[in-house]
Amino acid sequence: MYFSAARTEAFVRELLGLMFADPAHESSLPLLDSVDVFIIPDHVTVAGVVAQVAHHHHHHQILVGAQDCHNEDAGAFTGAVSPAVLAEVGCRLVELGHAERRRLFGETDASTAAKAAAVVRNAMVPLVCVGEVTPPPPTSSSRQERDDDDDDDDDGNDDEPHVVAAADEVLVQVRSALAAVPADADVVLAYEPVWAIGASAPAAVDHVRAVVRRVRASDAVRARAPGRTRIVYGGSAGPGLFARLAPEVDGLFLGRFAHDPAQFFRTVCEVAQAPW
């Protein structure tokens, strides 16, 4: 709810202009071969954004998503949005269980899981938001993004207690959602530490990498078909972050720092050009 309908339209127009720039210049087509881009506007503008994107030849690599849906396809649920209708109008991804949905609208792991099943049933991809509520202790190096690229011990055995606690909290959410969808369905897990959303800086790189490593190593993720579970990071994400999170993290989920199409496009290029 940051944008008016007019601003959403203008945003998408500008972004497509950047992505499908004159091929003689920085052609974005090879770029789009190596990365999937999603745009998740409000429900009212989903169909309009689908129409804008569909004008472009390579539109298949731009997924238009919705920010929520109901878990039933049809019925007496006044005011709710049907996943079947979202699919019908060309929506390909549905964000579920965002921290704000959980905090302000009473969403739970159970409601998120039921919606994830509904999204897959309608041949769309669930983008399930997960993240711990409590920030690391103030003295912790995990608390804030800064330039201390400590060497990582990759086995996870040396993870600090708050990393282990964060991953355990996240894994409850992950297990619930993954139990509701077939092992071979595409799923995107958006790791968004609640305390890093709407903040001035993302969570510290070491924290994100350690939590994501634990999620990836979990039984719930390892039991899934190979290549079907992508994990992206969100929470004050923007340009300059991805190269420091990869290869643990597959991509980014931007909020405010994507509101400028040029910044968003720059971030997409960084992800596309990363050597992983």
Ligand SMILES: O=C(CO)COP(=O)(O)O
């Ligand atoms: O919640 C987010 C994406 O849904 C992240 O928002 P910000 O990038 O504005 O912190």
